[in-house]
Every structure is written in C-alpha cells, then in structure tokens.
Amino acid sequence: MTSVQLFNLTTIGYFVAMILFIAYLVTRSRIIALTATIVAWVGFATNTAAITLRWFEGRAMGYSQAPLSNLYESIVFFAWSILFIYLLMDLKYRQRAVGAFVMPFAFLGMTWAQLGLNDAIEPLVPALQSNWLTYHVITCFLGYAAFAVACGASIMYLLIVNKNQESGFFSIFPSSKVLDDINYKSIMIGFPLLTLGIVTGAAWANYAWGTYWSWDPKETWSLIVWFIYAAFLHARFTRGWAGKRAAWLSIFGFAATIFCYLGVNLVLSGLHSYGS
C-alpha cells in the first residue's frame, strides 16, 4: 500500500460521505446522517494515515521534510484540515445537514490533487529547508479550513434566511441562529490561526531573507484575508452586520482565502512559486 493509494481511498471516502450527506437532506433519515458521519470519520482516519505514510516514504528516500512541501501535499493537508475542523464542529453542534455544504470542499480538493497534480515526493530546494515550513503550513491551513466551514454555514444561512423552516426541504437545516453561530465560531477559530500563520511566515522570511514583510503578492493577499475577517469580527458588534451581511462577508472572505492559496500562484508572480 502506498500513500497515493491511501489518498485515493480518502477521496472515495469523502465522495461517499458527501453523497450520503446530500441524501440526508432529501430523505431526512437519521441513519443516513449517522452513516455519513461515520464514513467522514473513516475518510479522515485514512487521510491521516496517508499523510503519515507519505512522511515515512519521504524518510525512506532520505528526505527528512514533513509532507507539506508542494501543491499536492498542501492540498491533501487542506482536505485533512477541513475534515478536522468540520468534525470538531460536528461534535459540538451535531447539525449533520452542514456536512452537505462542507464535504464538497474536501472532496473537490482531493479530486484535484489526485487527478491533476504531481504526486512525486521531491527533495526541498534550499529556500524551503526550514522547520518554519511545517509550523507555517499547519497554522495557515487549519485557519483556511475553519474559513471553509464558515463559508459552508454561510451558504446554508443565505439559503434558509426568510424561509419558512417549519416544514419542507429546509426544515432539516439548522436554524438561522445556529448557522450564524457556526459561522461566527468557525471564524473565531480561524482568525487566530491565520494570524499565527502570517506571523510564522513573517518570522521565517525574516530568518531566511532578513525581511519580515516585503509586500509580496502572497503576503499581501494573506493580509487582505486577515482584513476581511477582522472586519467581519468587528462588524458583529454592530447589529446591522449580523446575519445576512455577515454571511456574505464570510463567503467573500473564503473566496479571498482560496485566491490567496491558489490564485496568487496560478495568476500572479512572487516568492511562493510552488504552484507553478
């Protein structure tokens, strides 16, 4: 068994969980919801095993780096982080309908990684040979994942707001109050993690290049994301910005996050050239 095969199994697991969560929306069967959650846990365990195995595979090839060094490895870790934050939220809220809006992010990420990206384990170029790489990547992606969960909850919020939830399709959705709360709580988790991600990135840049901030596009976009979520958190203190506007801000925030992660590498040029 190789790590790539385990990642394939993870992808299948996330796909099945996603379909089951959607089936739950239609059928309202609690058993299906429970099965979907169990499959999501199994997928998460497989994902964890795959990342661990890949680490050992790298070591066997003589490379000591953590498996977080290229686009392929970052995206499978992103999927892992999404599941981590989602399952944490599920333990607290037990609102299974949310799974139908969060699992697609993890599934799409895994599918793209498995079908479109180079899965070879390659040694690190000198610029990346640092322990800061591990801290930086882990904090950033856990933050991104929390924003993904917030975005899923926000999409649900916009679907049900002003709708009658007493019967019909939307009655299975959590109440708008709960969704708003999930949105807020996820960003509350994500924001300090993103801050930590930016700070570890700055610390690393200072250590490796002697500049903690150089307004390179990746840095700037991470700051843009930080500004958006800071605005979100402050906007909650005034009533006008809760609910619908907060949901939109959260969706914009996640779009900016994705651009920061992928768009900057694919569209703009700069220091973080692993995506090219």
Added chain:
Amino acid sequence: MANQKETTFAKKVADFFCSLKLTIFCLISLAVTSIIGTVIQQNKPRGEYVQVYGENLTNVFEKLQIIDMYHAWWFLGLLFLFCVNLISCSIKRLPQIITSVNNPPLTPDESYFKSLTGAKTFDSKLPPDQARERLSNLLGERFAKAKTTKADGTIHLFAQKMPWARFSVYVTHFSILLIFVGAIIGNIWGFKAYVNIVEGTSVDQVWKQGEKNPLKLGFEVRCDDFSVTFYEGGQRPKEFASVLDVIDNGQEVISNRKIVVNDPLSYKGITFYQSSYGSAGAATFKMRVTPKGGSGRIVTGQEGDHIPLPNGGSFAVNGYAAEYQGFGPAVQMHVNTPDGKHGNPFVVFQRHPEFDARRGGDYAFALLEYNELQYTGLQVKKDPGVWVVWTGCFLMIFGSMAAFMLAHRRIWIAIVARGNGCTVRFGGTTHRNRAAFDLYLDELTTEIESTLNAPAGEK
C-alpha cells in the same frame, strides 16, 4: 449657543474617530486597495510600465504612486487613520471598562437583579447569616471567592472570574500599534543592503539599495569559500553555502562559519543572509596531458585560453559543469591541430581520469583540479525594530485568543431577611459567550436551591 454648537461638532468629530463604522471602513478599504499592488507589479523600472500600460497610464500610476503603493501617501494615510481609530476607540472605552471592573456595584437593588442573566429569586427558611455562609462557600468552591457587603439590612455577595479578560481586546489593539512602531524603528535606525564577496577576499562596507555611497560595517567579513551542491542525479539544488569569517579590529572573532539560505550569520546586530552567487572571472584548471605512448605532464591554464601542445597544436577548455549526467564534475574541451583546425568538442570527467585515453586522440587528458572563482551575494540587514515587531505579534496572538475564548463573568447574590428566614436574589453577567454562561448558571441555580433547602445546621 455657539459654544454648544462647537461642542456638538467636536463631539461629532470625536464620535467619528471612535466609531466602529470607521474601523470597518478602514479594514475594507485596506483590503481592497491592497489588491492593486498584487496585480500591478511594484518597484519596476519605468520602461516596463510604459511597455505594458502605455505612457498615459504610467503617468497616472506615477502621480498616484501606484508603482510603490504600499509606501504611497494615501496608503500610509489609510494605515494612519486606522491607527487613529484604534487609539481613539481605546481612549474612549478603556477608562469606562477600568472603572466598571474596579468598581462593580456591590449593593445592587432589586431592579438591577432583573436585568441580569439567569436572574432568580428563592425563599429560604435559613436565617440570613447562615444562608450567607453557605452561599459564600458554594461560590468559593464552584466559582470564585465572594466579597460580602452589608447595607440596609441586606447581605450582598459579589464574585467575579477573569476580570482581566476584558482587556485582552485592548492588548490585541495595542499589539497592532506596537508592530507599526517596530516597523518605523526598523525604517529609521535599520538598513537593508547587499554585498558581493569574491572567494578569498574580504569586505568592510556594504551598499544600500539604490544608493551610490557604501556603508561602513565597522568590521570585515571574509568569504573563504562558496559552493552549490545538487541532489543526486538532478539539477535540483540542495544547498547554497558560503564559509565566512568576521575580522574585527584585526582579530578574527568568527571563523569558518558556514551560512546557508535558512541559516544566516549575525554579528553586532548586523545579519548576513545567503542570497545569490555568480562567477568572478575566468576559472583555472590543472590537467595531466599524456601523448600517445608517452608519459604525462601537468599543465595549468585558464578557461578559454589556447594552451600549446608539444606537437604544435593546442587545446582549450570551454565549459564546466559541477554535475554532468550523473558522473560528477566535468569540463568540455577541444583540441586544435597544428594547422589550426578546430577539433570536435569532448567531455573529460574529473572522477574518471582514465576515460579519455579511450577516445583515441593524439593526447589523453585527465582533469585534476578545477577552480571556478565565484563570488557569494549576501543580503545585509540591520533591524533594531524587529524585536518590537515580534513582541507585537506575540501579544496579538495571545490577545486575540484570549479575546475570543475568555470571558469576564460576574455573579451577585442578595440576601434579605424575611420573618425567620430570608429571600435570596441571584444573577450574573458575562462579557461574551452568553449561551455557555446561561447553561453554567442553570447548573449553579440547582445547587443554590439544594443548599438553601438543606435543613439548618447541615451543609
């Protein structure tokens, strides 16, 4: 009247700078304007902008300082407005919070209790003093040590947890200011420069970007060696390394310190980072040249020169690779016939000195030594503000985590005598996460009830 108008105007201005709307405006405009500099490349020569955007648009860019927008007056202005907003908010709210934390109402009346979270009233048969003792113990065990105040025949208990959690948000805000202060210190008292050092030589001055006059270091840095190594069987670089010495006042204070990309050298607050490298003039080599059937002799020469051979011809080395197709270092060379005809180029490997004899030429070549004189390019940086920035970052992370996770919780109890027994009023407040506090108070309420209902003399 005029005076009053002035005060209302002044108040309006003050309110504007303290408002949350301004905060959100600043954050969103910083986010939106920051995008410009990621789309339009920054700090390129003028010609590049003219080529891409045309003369007219380039002029507009220059006027609006979009070419270096993160240092433009309007962007710095936005950051400044953001700071003013931060400071005004703190000046406005902080004293209120200090007062409210330091002077909680110790003898609240009945209507105050009605405004509290989880407000409840109990009747108990216990005499007030005994009720006080039991409730005070309960609060001490389950929540926090209670403060007792007696007023107008009523016994008041007050307890609070983590009052300092209120200040975490101000710590976070202060940290942002601290980061700016650190950046300003770095800009005023620090510098960013570069220097190239040829192997075997030393420098005592560096050059700041865009400046003609060098900056004296006050000590010397010598480069003993620069090297690039590659991962086996590939072009992927493994390590760029320089071996440096520091000479201060004629004394070698640091010897043979190897620096690589992620491991710089610091001396007297100045840090040297491995940044680039290049060739510093022609390389030299040492070769053994063996004529067919004869015995070899050692020849040294410079790359590119034609070196005469005993038969009247000559040879020249034209290229070098540190790693050639998995066989290690190699040179490319050719031999010229005595009548000046240019021979076909061939490759000689350093690790396989016997190989070239098989080529069957008039002379066999073996590469003994190859010295490519290189320079190492170092980034040189002094930033006395960096520790202020890190302190700011540290405070920001812990401040924001505390602001999101910790709550200042307060509980009040009033015990009023009623016949032989008493009436107990109860309630609390939290400055965040009310839902969790509600649940907590529900649990506490049941415990209070059972404590109060337990027969007198028992606990």
